Amino acid sequence: MxxxxxxxxxxxxxxxxxxxxxxxxxxxxxxxxxxxxxxxxxxxxxxxxxxxxxxxxxxxxxxxxxxxxxxxxxxxxxxxxxxxxxxxxxxxxxxxxxxxxxxxxxxxxxxxxxxxNFKQVKEKYHFGDHVHLVDSAFYMPQLNKHRQIWIYLPKGYSKSNKRYPVIYMQDGQNLFHANPPRADEWAVDSIMDSLIREGSKEMIVVGIDHGGNDRLKEYNPYDSQYGKGEGQAYVSFLVETLKPHIDSNYRTLKDFENTSIAGSSMGGLISLYAIAQHPKTFGSAGVFSPAFWLAPQIYTDVTTKLNGLKHSKIFFVAGDKEGSTMVQNTKKMYDILNSKEKSKNIVFLEKEDGKHTEWFWHREFVPFYQFIAK
Structure with a gap:
């Protein structure tokens, strides 16, 4: 045969x-x-x-x-x-x-x-009495730049000796509610005031202004068509310079379980990178509409860091109206983080009406805050 x-x-x-x-x-x-x-x-x-x-x-x-x-x-x-x-x-x-x-x-x-072509009248914005400037030109030695740094202190901060958890957030100039109001603000302080009144845990928020036209490099740890990535140096600034300064000058809870990092778009990308690289510094992260499309290497980096992230809490949110790849890319990262076993500490929300804009992140800050405050 x-x-x-x-x-x-x-x-x-x-x-x-x-x-x-x-x-x-x-x-x-x-x-x-x-x-x-x-x-x-x-x-x-x-x-x-x-x-x-x-x-x-x-x-x-x-x-x-x-x-x-x-x-x-x-x-x-x-x-x-x-x-x-x-x-x-x-x-x-x-x-x-x-x-x-x-x-x-x-x-x-x-x-x-x-x-x-029109005379621009620069708006003078006023903020709530519990939102302050840490420094209008804080030095970033890792990048040899200066940056404006904001801080939100809970209203009860001045009346107590308590220590508080801290959230470090990107795009600081858009974080807090201003008077007159701005269309591109998260109004994080207003949300937190409301949640605290309802009994949620009090926290401090530190906002770091972005670098203008450098944002696409500063919030990217990898080189891209926009230039050499500065994200690794930026995260080193947060860990080695800014956090020690905040911990020394304000009553904070310094451990990783009480330290979070959050941001949207490029700010979401760098926030995930930060917790992956420094899980003993940041215990939780808010990753809103992350710009993973500009940094595909992040998938490989996170995959190699899974063991270090087993105690981390990570919140993802993306909207169906942010383009066809946003939800797909975010879900891909969520699946990587759950590849070994499903974790209740990794959350992904897909929102049908979600758009790539501040009103969406303002609204979704509520479930993020409730998630990390547990």
Missing amino acids: TGRLFIIILLLPVISIAQVKVLLNVSVLKKTQDTLFIAGSFNDWNPSSEAFMLKQKDSLTYVIELNLPKGNHEFKITRGSWDKTECQKNGTSVANRILNMNVDTVMDIEIANWSD
């Missing part, structure tokens, strides 16, 4: 993220010497990314072609900074433009005016 060798080839489907093309034709009413850029939810709202620079067709017309995941995307046109963003003819701001990407799309945009 002649033996025959049968080879069975299984053709498995290739899973890819569906993308569609969008061609944007942008016209301006008056010639400008500046370069135009598109900033949106697909590039972490960077107003001057070379990868999202428009090509000039003639003196009044620009064009850019993008490949974007299916779903909703928000954006604006800038001339390289948020001081030079598009506005209405009379100088008032325009709402974010919206792309609903299901098929290849051509979109025509007319820029009525630019915000820097």
Whole structure:
């Protein structure tokens, strides 16, 4: 009997993220010497990314072609900074433009005016009496930069000798409720005041302002198309410089079980990286709408750190209206952290109405706070 060798080839489907093309034709009413850029939810709202620079067709017309995941995307046109963003003819701001990407799309945009053509009245913001500046120019030796640092102290802080847990949060300039109110604030202090009145644990919040146009490098521990990553040095600043200063000057509970770190988008990425690298410093993390798309190496790094994270509490939240990959990427990380065994200390919330914006993170701060306060 002649033996025959049968080879069975299984053709498995290739899973890819569906993308569609969008061609944007942008016209301006008056010639400008500046370069135009598109900033949106697909590039972490960077107003001057070379990868999202428009090509000039003639003196009044620009064009850019993008490949974007299916779903909703928000954006604006800038001339390289948020001081030079598009506005209405009379100088008032325009709402974010919206792309609903299901098929290849051509979109025509007319820029009525630019915000820097109008005299800017700088708003003077006032904060609650329990939100203070630690320093308007705190030195960051690991980065050779200075940064404004905020602190929220519970209203009972001045009337007691108690020590308090601490949450370190990124994007400090948007954290606290201001008067007049701002559209891009988390209003964390208002949430905490309300929760504390209802009986929740009191905590201190430390807010670190971001580095402006350096944010995409400073909150990324890895090199990317935006430049050399500074995230490792930034996290070293938090652990080696800022936390010791806060612990020395305020009544804090210093141990890892009473120290948390949190942030959104790039701030969510660096918060997860921080707890993975320093689980004996940060015992819990709030990872809101994380920008894992810009740092895929984070999956490998976290996988190698699983043993160190077995006592950590990590809260993930992402919204269905943040693009097709946001929930998928966040769920992938959640699954990695639960790969050995399901942990009640790792939580992932998917919100149908969630968008990449501060009102969403403001709302989801409540379940995060309740989670770490247990």
